[in-house]
Amino acid sequence: MALKKNAITIPTKRAIIAPSILSADFSRLAAEVAAVEKAGADWIHVDVMDGHFVPNLTIGPMVVEAIRPHTKLPLDCHLMVSEPEKWIDAFAQAGADLITVHVEATTHLHRLVGLIREAGCKAGVSLCPSTSLTTIEEVLDDVDLVLIMSVNPGFGGQRFIESTISKIERLTEGRAHRKFLIEVDGGVKADNIGRLRRAGVDCFVAGSAIFGHSDRARAIQDLRSKL
Ligand code: DX5
Ligand code: ZN
Numbered sequence: 001m002a003l004k005k006n007a008i009t010i011p012t013k014r015a016i017i018a019p020s021i022l023s024a025d026f027s028r029l030a031a032e033v034a035a036v037e038k039a040g041a042d043w044i045h046v047d048v049m050d051g052h053f054v055p056n057l058t059i060g061p062m063v064v065e066a067i068r069p070h071t072k073l074p075l076d077c078h079l080m081v082s083e084p085e086k087w088i089d090a091f092a093q094a095g096a097d098l099i100t101v102h103v104e105a106t107t108h109l110h111r112l113v114g115l116i117r118e119a120g121c122k123a124g125v126s127l128c129p130s131t132s133l134t135t136i137e138e139v140l141d142d143v144d145l146v147l148i149m150s151v152n153p154g155f156g157g158q159r160f161i162e163s164t165i166s167k168i169e170r171l172t173e174g175r176a177h178r179k180f181l182i183e184v185d186g187g188v189k190a191d192n193i194g195r196l197r198r199a200g201v202d203c204f205v206a207g208s209a210i211f212g213h214s215d216r217a218r219a220i221q222d223l224r225s226k227l
Contacts, residue, residue, distance in 0.1 A: 172200025
């Protein structure tokens with residue numbers, strides 16, 4: 001299926017809801033992806049874990065390729081892997097639109113962002129909760145998205161870490177003229193999404209808050225109603 005690459009608009013005025021398929025029913029992934037698209041999702045968030053950078057093992061490029069024909073939505077691939085530079089081409093060829101890597105997982109972040117761009121994808125950089133914003137200061141002109149982790153990466157369904165709000169506020173203040181989007185991931189629910197939006201978040205990853213409900217459309221609507 002031919003898909004327009006880089007279907008992602010930056011900047012965006014619309015708040016982006018990106019369901020994380022980590023909490024989906026993996027035995028019927030194609031149907032799950034199609035269901036959240038129908039329910040009003042904007043992007044599909046794909047959590048890639050290697051059992052090394054994080055203590056969990058999930059999915060690789062083959063799964064991205066398998067779900068690609070089942071949705072027109074951008075695939076937002078969050079690589080929680082060591083040596084992410086090894087995997088950029090594979091995810092790009094599998095159909096990723098946006099690839100986000102962790103600053104903690106690479107020495108040469110600037111080069112890696114360039115690799116993602118050369119592969120034809122939008123480039124994102126992510127920070128674990130304990131990682132300072134100063135670690136990405138030098139690449140802020142080069143990235144399309146900054147993903148602020150609001151839980152320690154590795155698992156769905158964890159409790160939101162409150163200090164994330166002030167981190168996002170500081171990132172928003174420092175964004176100035178720059179065009180990157182701010183995404184938040186982990187523990188996003190109807191009771192904190194409004195505060196996160198006011199702190200400056202553009203894109204909201206939600207796993208259990210969407211796939212934990214049988215009515216996906218209702219779950220997405222609940223989140224949107226609190227924005
Ligand atoms: C955590 C993942 C998240 C997670 C979010 O490592 O990156 O995307 O699936 O799940 P919830 O929304 O359940 O916290
Ligand atoms: Zn994620």
